[in-house]
Amino acid sequence: MAMNRIFECVQPCLTLEKSRFLDSKFTADEIKRAVFDMHPTKAPGLDGLPALFYQKYWSMWEVVAKAFASRSRVVLNEVISETQSVFIPGRLISDNAIVRFECMHALKRRKKGRKGVMTIKLDMSKAYDRIEWSFISGMLCRLGF
Structure with missing residues (x-):
């Protein structure tokens, strides 16, 4: 398969330590920080609720996608080529x-x-x-x- 040949050319770039960090359980502080980092009225989720709802009732909800995005910033520079312009601040x-x-x-x-x-x-x-x-x-x- 052509995809397998492409994958063979790619070198793994995540260390075991950083992979374990990404796989670790989210803490309550990470989830709260992720919820309150969101703009209150932007990007409602699939359920149609804006971030304001989760901010008001944050203790009832875990916003895993935003928490993962915040956590992944630690490894983005290693995984995304310097020739890429998306996902990198600046x-x-x-x-x-x-x-x-x-x-x-x-x-x-x-x-x-x-x-x-x-x-x-x-x-x-x-x-x-x-x-x-x-x-x-x-x-x-x-x-x-």
């Missing part, structure tokens, strides 16, 4: 457009060595709509999650 997804234009300009001006060089244009608005979950799962396992 980087913007729009930076990708600038990099793309620079790559295309360099390729067009290149006189020698054009064989074996390519670029790929992605529609970022569609990139998140079409996810191959088996690939995501396999890649996370390969990275050490």
